[in-house]
Amino acid sequence: MISTGTEAEAIEQAAVAARSERAGVLKVTVPLPIGVHIVAPVLPRFRERYPKLPSTCASATSSSI
Numbered sequence: 790m791i792s793t794g795t796e797a798e799a800i801e802q803a804a805v806a807a808r809s810e811r812a813g814v815l816k817v818t819v820p821l822p823i824g825v826h827i828v829a830p831v832l833p834r835f836r837e838r839y840p841k842l843p844s845t846c847a848s849a850t851s852s853s854i
Contacts, residue, residue, distance in 0.1 A: 800827075800835070804838060813842070817847070818846075
């Protein structure tokens, strides 16, 4: 299992890599615990960096992802 810090860094690196491409919509669907503990904490910073890029986060069961 990857630590929360490492996963947050991976999300941050993906955001940095996408910096030159500010088009489209970020849609994230994850199991509720991952959304609450990993995605939700970094989403505000992502939105600050990319205020024109719409983003949504939804929770789902693993069978529907």
